[in-house]
Amino acid sequence: MAAVLGTPQTPVVAIGSAFIDRVPPWLKDLAISLFGTHDKTALRVGILIVVAALAAVGGMLAVRRYWAGALITIALSAVAVVAAFTRADSGQTGFLPSALAGVAALLVLRLFSRRLEPLIDFPDDGVSRRGFLQLSTGVALGSAAVAVLGKVVGGNRAAVADARKQLQLPQPPTLAPPAGVQADGAVPWATPNADFYRIDTALSVPQIVPADWKLRIHGMVGKEIELNFDDLLKRPVVHKWVTLTCVSNEVGGDLIGNALWSGVLLKDLLQEAGPAADADAIKSTSKDGFTAGTPLPTLLDDRQAMLAFAMNGDPLPVEHGFPVRVVVPGLYGYVSATKWLVDIEVTRFDQFEGYWTPRGWSALGPIKLSSRIDTPRGKKVEPGQVTVAGVAWDQHVGVSKVEVRVDGGSWQQATLATDPSIDTWRQWHWSWDAPRGNHVLQVRAFDAKGTPQVEDSAPPAPNGSTGLHTVNVKVG
Ligand SMILES: Nc1nc2c(c(=O)[nH]1)N[C@H]1C(S)=C(S)[C@@H](COP(=O)(O)O)O[C@H]1N2
Numbered sequence: 001m002a003a004v005l006g007t008p009q010t011p012v013v014a015i016g017s018a019f020i021d022r023v024p025p026w027l028k029d030l031a032i033s034l035f036g037t038h039d040k041t042a043l044r045v046g047i048l049i050v051v052a053a054l055a056a057v058g059g060m061l062a063v064r065r066y067w068a069g070a071l072i073t074i075a076l077s078a079v080a081v082v083a084a085f086t087r088a089d090s091g092q093t094g095f096l097p098s099a100l101a102g103v104a105a106l107l108v109l110r111l112f113s114r115r116l117e118p119l120i121d122f123p124d125d126g127v128s129r130r131g132f133l134q135l136s137t138g139v140a141l142g143s144a145a146v147a148v149l150g151k152v153v154g155g156n157r158a159a160v161a162d163a164r165k166q167l168q169l170p171q172p173p174t175l176a177p178p179a180g181v182q183a184d185g186a187v188p189w190a191t192p193n194a195d196f197y198r199i200d201t202a203l204s205v206p207q208i209v210p211a212d213w214k215l216r217i218h219g220m221v222g223k224e225i226e227l228n229f230d231d232l233l234k235r236p237v238v239h240k241w242v243t244l245t246c247v248s249n250e251v252g253g254d255l256i257g258n259a260l261w262s263g264v265l266l267k268d269l270l271q272e273a274g275p276a277a278d279a280d281a282i283k284s285t286s287k288d289g290f291t292a293g294t295p296l297p298t299l300l301d302d303r304q305a306m307l308a309f310a311m312n313g314d315p316l317p318v319e320h321g322f323p324v325r326v327v328v329p330g331l332y333g334y335v336s337a338t339k340w341l342v343d344i345e346v347t348r349f350d351q352f353e354g355y356w357t358p359r360g361w362s363a364l365g366p367i368k369l370s371s372r373i374d375t376p377r378g379k380k381v382e383p384g385q386v387t388v389a390g391v392a393w394d395q396h397v398g399v400s401k402v403e404v405r406v407d408g409g410s411w412q413q414a415t416l417a418t419d420p421s422i423d424t425w426r427q428w429h430w431s432w433d434a435p436r437g438n439h440v441l442q443v444r445a446f447d448a449k450g451t452p453q454v455e456d457s458a459p460p461a462p463n464g465s466t467g468l469h470t471v472n473v474k475v476g
């Protein structure tokens with residue numbers, strides 16, 4: 001139904017999205033730590049279970065008292081309709097799937113309760129039984145037909161997938177990682193798109209064909225700019241390795257990935273627009289109403305913040321922001337990396353709040369210096385020479401040293417791999433003469449100025465976790 005109407009707001013998506021907009025930070029963290037990047041699947045399944053249970057109760061009530069079942073049905077669809085109305089990407093018709101689903105449910109309920117009533121009083125009546133079975137089959141076939149129609153008419157998704165496949169984008173000179181960046185035993189220095197962590201509030205991913213994409217840069221500027229996808233591609237293109245990190249990443253976590261991004265410098269576009277002298281931020285907005293507040297200086301300095309359209313040489317995957325997203329080295333994603341970007345307002349931090357700020361997260365989100373052990377992890381190793389390796393990162397500051405210690409002993413210096421710039425993670429390895437027994441490995445990194453990472457444990461909220469990654473290893 002939602003597909004026929006060309007809106008992402010199916011009843012489950014509407015309720016789920018409104019729910020996501022309202023969860024407190026601790027619940028978001030809990031969901032991510034329980035389900036990882038499958039948190040959205042878990043939410044969908046959860047909503048379906050709750051709705052199915054309520055519908056079953058409604059159905060049972062309706063056999064004897066139609067109005068009681070009808071009331072539950074109306075309440076359920078009302079929740080979905082209200083939820084749909086609160087969504088930025090709802091448009092004029094966003095409430096319709098939920099409303100129509102409610103009407104259909106009422107109709108089915110009415111038909112079923114009529115057929116079931118005689119069956120309860122006369123359980124052996126063959127005619128009533130046949131009637132009931134026919135009705136059940138009819139309703140099942142009808143639902144299946146609507147679902148198939150939805151898939152066929154839901155061409156938006158297919159059209160976007162198709163447009164993405166057809167797209168010819170300027171290619172980087174090479175996709176190969178620079179020499180010497182990979183440490184043996186650490187994760188791949190370049191994260192394949194398919195393995196790149198995904199975090200966003202979008203239960204149904206916004207679908208934008210490049211031909212429809214438009215960006216407006218406005219607000220406190222001398223000259224408003226509006227550009228479409230072709231205009232964007234006509235501008236000088238940069239290719240740059242940047243490591244993206246989520247503020248919700250726990251110590252040792254995997255909400256971090258490194259990719260070769262291709263795009264257009266925000267610095268050039270913003271300078272063309274001419275920000276007012278007292279502007280200090282941009283508010284970037286996505287198609288589905290997510291917003292990020294980013295300090296203007298991080299977009300105007302030499303770090304090459306960009307409007308990215310490609311990731312590791314491919315058009316952005318749809319779930320990573322197709323066709324255009326923001327990438328700002330050094331800042332957590334929630335304050336910078338807006339996917340499905342449609343609007344940039346030049347403004348001041350005292351005039352607005354980004355999506356996560358009123359939900360318990362800091363307005364500013366520079367990435368914190370951190371380090372992680374990738375190997376050995378979770379498996380027994382043989383006594384003798386054991387490779388300990390991992391990654392460390394302090395984007396746009398740089399990592400100068402990494403140390404490892406065993407069982408709380410003295411810190412040992414690890415060997416650093418090279419880094420092409422201060423905007424990517426830096427890999428390291430250390431050779432450990434491992435004795436038999438159970439041991440504890442820890443890692444710490446130092447930034448470019450020689451300052452060590454914060455050892456005290458802090459949770460992700462409000463502005464990023466701290467603490468030492470600690471790994472237990474069984475040797476022998
Ligand atoms: N439209 C939109 N963009 C978004 C978000 C979002 O919820 N909606 N989440 C941000 C957050 S919190 C992070 S960490 C990065 C993650 O980008 P990725 O999914 O491509 O790894 O996207 C950012 N951009």
Ligand SMILES: [Mo]
Binds near residue numbers: 199245246247
């Ligand atoms: Mo994030």
